[in-house]
Amino acid sequence: MARRPPTKPRKNASQTRSRATVDALVEATARILVREGFEKASTNRIAEVAGVSVGSLYQYFPSKEALVAAVIDRHNQEIMGLVRAALAEVADMPVDQAVRRLVTVAIEAHRIDPKLHRVLAEQIPRTGQLADVEAFNREVQTLVRAYLESRRKDMRRIDLDMATFICVSTIEAVAHNTVLNQAEMLSDKAMKALVDETTRMVVGYLR
Amino acid sequence: MARRPPTKPRKNASQTRSRATVDALVEATARILVREGFEKASTNRIAEVAGVSVGSLYQYFPSKEALVAAVIDRHNQEIMGLVRAALAEVADMPVDQAVRRLVTVAIEAHRIDPKLHRVLAEQIPRTGQLADVEAFNREVQTLVRAYLESRRKDMRRIDLDMATFICVSTIEAVAHNTVLNQAEMLSDKAMKALVDETTRMVVGYLR
Amino acid sequence: MARRPPTKPRKNASQTRSRATVDALVEATARILVREGFEKASTNRIAEVAGVSVGSLYQYFPSKEALVAAVIDRHNQEIMGLVRAALAEVADMPVDQAVRRLVTVAIEAHRIDPKLHRVLAEQIPRTGQLADVEAFNREVQTLVRAYLESRRKDMRRIDLDMATFICVSTIEAVAHNTVLNQAEMLSDKAMKALVDETTRMVVGYLR
Amino acid sequence: MARRPPTKPRKNASQTRSRATVDALVEATARILVREGFEKASTNRIAEVAGVSVGSLYQYFPSKEALVAAVIDRHNQEIMGLVRAALAEVADMPVDQAVRRLVTVAIEAHRIDPKLHRVLAEQIPRTGQLADVEAFNREVQTLVRAYLESRRKDMRRIDLDMATFICVSTIEAVAHNTVLNQAEMLSDKAMKALVDETTRMVVGYLR
DNA sequence: AATGAATGAGGATTCATTCAT
DNA sequence: CATGAATGAATCCTCATTCAT
Numbered sequence: 001m002a003r004r005p006p007t008k009p010r011k012n013a014s015q016t017r018s019r020a021t022v023d024a025l026v027e028a029t030a031r032i033l034v035r036e037g038f039e040k041a042s043t044n045r046i047a048e049v050a051g052v053s054v055g056s057l058y059q060y061f062p063s064k065e066a067l068v069a070a071v072i073d074r075h076n077q078e079i080m081g082l083v084r085a086a087l088a089e090v091a092d093m094p095v096d097q098a099v100r101r102l103v104t105v106a107i108e109a110h111r112i113d114p115k116l117h118r119v120l121a122e123q124i125p126r127t128g129q130l131a132d133v134e135a136f137n138r139e140v141q142t143l144v145r146a147y148l149e150s151r152r153k154d155m156r157r158i159d160l161d162m163a164t165f166i167c168v169s170t171i172e173a174v175a176h177n178t179v180l181n182q183a184e185m186l187s188d189k190a191m192k193a194l195v196d197e198t199t200r201m202v203v204g205y206l207r
Numbered sequence: 208m209a210r211r212p213p214t215k216p217r218k219n220a221s222q223t224r225s226r227a228t229v230d231a232l233v234e235a236t237a238r239i240l241v242r243e244g245f246e247k248a249s250t251n252r253i254a255e256v257a258g259v260s261v262g263s264l265y266q267y268f269p270s271k272e273a274l275v276a277a278v279i280d281r282h283n284q285e286i287m288g289l290v291r292a293a294l295a296e297v298a299d300m301p302v303d304q305a306v307r308r309l310v311t312v313a314i315e316a317h318r319i320d321p322k323l324h325r326v327l328a329e330q331i332p333r334t335g336q337l338a339d340v341e342a343f344n345r346e347v348q349t350l351v352r353a354y355l356e357s358r359r360k361d362m363r364r365i366d367l368d369m370a371t372f373i374c375v376s377t378i379e380a381v382a383h384n385t386v387l388n389q390a391e392m393l394s395d396k397a398m399k400a401l402v403d404e405t406t407r408m409v410v411g412y413l414r
Numbered sequence: 415m416a417r418r419p420p421t422k423p424r425k426n427a428s429q430t431r432s433r434a435t436v437d438a439l440v441e442a443t444a445r446i447l448v449r450e451g452f453e454k455a456s457t458n459r460i461a462e463v464a465g466v467s468v469g470s471l472y473q474y475f476p477s478k479e480a481l482v483a484a485v486i487d488r489h490n491q492e493i494m495g496l497v498r499a500a501l502a503e504v505a506d507m508p509v510d511q512a513v514r515r516l517v518t519v520a521i522e523a524h525r526i527d528p529k530l531h532r533v534l535a536e537q538i539p540r541t542g543q544l545a546d547v548e549a550f551n552r553e554v555q556t557l558v559r560a561y562l563e564s565r566r567k568d569m570r571r572i573d574l575d576m577a578t579f580i581c582v583s584t585i586e587a588v589a590h591n592t593v594l595n596q597a598e599m600l601s602d603k604a605m606k607a608l609v610d611e612t613t614r615m616v617v618g619y620l621r
Numbered sequence: 622m623a624r625r626p627p628t629k630p631r632k633n634a635s636q637t638r639s640r641a642t643v644d645a646l647v648e649a650t651a652r653i654l655v656r657e658g659f660e661k662a663s664t665n666r667i668a669e670v671a672g673v674s675v676g677s678l679y680q681y682f683p684s685k686e687a688l689v690a691a692v693i694d695r696h697n698q699e700i701m702g703l704v705r706a707a708l709a710e711v712a713d714m715p716v717d718q719a720v721r722r723l724v725t726v727a728i729e730a731h732r733i734d735p736k737l738h739r740v741l742a743e744q745i746p747r748t749g750q751l752a753d754v755e756a757f758n759r760e761v762q763t764l765v766r767a768y769l770e771s772r773r774k775d776m777r778r779i780d781l782d783m784a785t786f787i788c789v790s791t792i793e794a795v796a797h798n799t800v801l802n803q804a805e806m807l808s809d810k811a812m813k814a815l816v817d818e819t820t821r822m823v824v825g826y827l828r
Numbered sequence: 829a830a831t832g833a834a835t836g837a838g839g840a841t842t843c844a845t846t847c848a849t
Numbered sequence: 850c851a852t853g854a855a856t857g858a859a860t861c862c863t864c865a866t867t868c869a870t
Contacts, residue, residue: 055843165381170380265865584790
């Protein structure tokens, strides 16, 4: 209590620096993936773009794969942020409003960084980090299922696991395909129609 | 504009022997993709497994990409075979039967060679042959849309393009996720329930 | 019997070429080891000196280690050639003449390529090819032991294994140290004295 | 003339703390060499095992080579301790007893740390610290030669330099090969026989 | 047409060493 | 003096592709 620690503890200096390096690397990786594609994302190139030496890259990431995994993770975290928030928000809403919200959020999530999303979906060989992606999927399933369960009385009798699976698959697919392949639907009007329709489908299904 | 390597087979393979060689190469590629993954699929390995020299490989395929594209194409043709047949078959059926048939066919299509399907979906960097995949998607959209149009009178007023988009996305996603991630749903009983539910959702949506 | 094979069977053309490449690589490796030391012997450098591409190097040798092992092997084969010949030659000689011959051969063997011998002894990390070196040692032990056994009647009662071990160790060490560290003993006169003395020691020991 | 990195410790390490650090570093190096081999002995790893930062390592040793040289040196000092003591002890003994003592000591010396001895013999590229090793050899030669000279009257007429060279080579080789390759001879009984035989050979040779 | 040896650019990774803090 | 983050030259190795035979 007597001696106050230095405002910036010594380790903090380096921690800040480390953190910055790590961030720069992940950011550089994402940038290259988006701008030049997976093939061009060599570790030397990534380090260069990050303004760091290759050595530093390997100080923080044990392999190229790990770096890409970090990019995926970061992207997934952002998406999960939206999804978790939406599901929290939705907890007390009736099914139709909730579904509409979720559909909207799904599209928003895919629009956080559509180019990155496309590259991750199309160019990244899924090898190893499958675990993470599955964990991500499981969490979404779990959260949605919990919501549906809480609303069971407003719905017809239904196998909750299957309903969750179908609804999540549907919403995800519509959002994914829209953002990746239907540039023309991204106008506000078309979007509204799309959300309406998708919501109608899912809600109609649930009750 | 980076120049991409050519993607179309170099010659028509009219002669029987040529044809056999081409087939052996495509088959070998598919086998390696399934058994050992994309990373192990080097041109030398492919030629070896095909029982041909690398030189011959390049006689028939201008690049590795072209070979992989051929595998994708072959797989897509098989799928399209099922889908086209189903849509022909379905032409005179009422919406509910038709949708049920299409859902069933979608799952069957994904089950033609699930391991290959997974590899193509997860490990192949989509670079170049996007054109083909999109053509494939467009054809499905067009065929489905034509069917829906012919049944317009049995359906509510609806934007046909959007409805097609949503339905196709949904069915494809359910089939895809089921085959790739839900091994437990592949029992006959679970399958039937899944088809029932998906059909219910889509049909409910359309009318 | 009817059709005579072509004078140079087709495969021979390439086999000759392959053989030449392999030889060039081993030779280049040896040369670099001798002239520039183990540290400078990078695979790219070796390929360059061999007048071949790195790719070719890896067509024939699975690793840098394998190449070095081949150099060691070649050197050991040359030595074993001398040693085997000497032991054959010696079979009917009395012990004193035989030992003299073996001592002489040991020195000759170390002088086949003293610089290479030094590098192999001093700079090459023994990792993996230990097996070969041990096989080599075992063969020498076996051959020498067989000779000693055949001369048992001319020798005192003695544990043959131990005697072999001691004699081989001694002769090898004297030859090795002479060639590597005693440049001044390589004059003919000094050599003769050295052989005399070593022979005297070993022969004196055996009877 | 390639410039070799410096090999001598950078400072005298007079202070206790410095001394402790230096010791820890040398000890860590030896430990890693023995336990994981030369390849794993990176400076960072050494520093880590020593519980010191790489920076500190370079405070005391100007290069990795210097560190390894220190390990070799320490090991050689231990050996020289034994050898010097033995030679002092032996000064007044007759040749047969003296030789027996020296043979015994040679084996003991190799058994001080057989694993380290093996690594130093087999894995360390001798580059630079040759000087030290040669100094070591020269000292042994000198000491032994001095002893033999003092016993000249008990020996036949003989070139002392050559006799020293042959005897030292022999004793060293027997000890070295026994400890490294003849685990089965390390039983007390076998050891005694081995010492007897080696002694017999050397003594027989000297007179 | 077929063969398979040869090519070599390019990529991932390591590690001795330095230097700002 | 100590620290450990940063450096980057250097190394091993792969693999799509070519071309002499």
